[in-house]
Amino acid sequence: MDIVFDRRGDGPPLVLLHGIGHRRQGWSPVMNLLAAERDVIAVDLPGFGDSPPLPPGT
Numbered sequence: 001m002d003i004v005f006d007r008r009g010d011g012p013p014l015v016l017l018h019g020i021g022h023r024r025q026g027w028s029p030v031m032n033l034l035a036a037e038r039d040v041i042a043v044d045l046p047g048f049g050d051s052p053p054l055p056p057g058t
Contacts, residue, residue: 004050005043009035016042023049 006024008031016027016034024042034040047053 001046001054002052003043003046005041006031007039007041008032009038009040011038014038014040016040018043018045018048021048025049 004024006027014034016024016031018024018026024044027040027042031040031042044051
């Protein structure tokens with residue numbers, strides 16, 4: 001499975017998940033602010049943004 005994500009900063013990890021119909025770029029306005037203190041990972045869930053959908057039957 002391939003998952004596309006953006007990662008910025010150092011510190012304790014913070015994973016950002018988007019809602020239905022959105023994508024990781026929705027977190028762009030706050031990524032740098034959060035990355036000042038955290039290791040921020042914004043993910044495109046399978047089938048959204050640039051991440052491919054899951055294979056049939058999964």
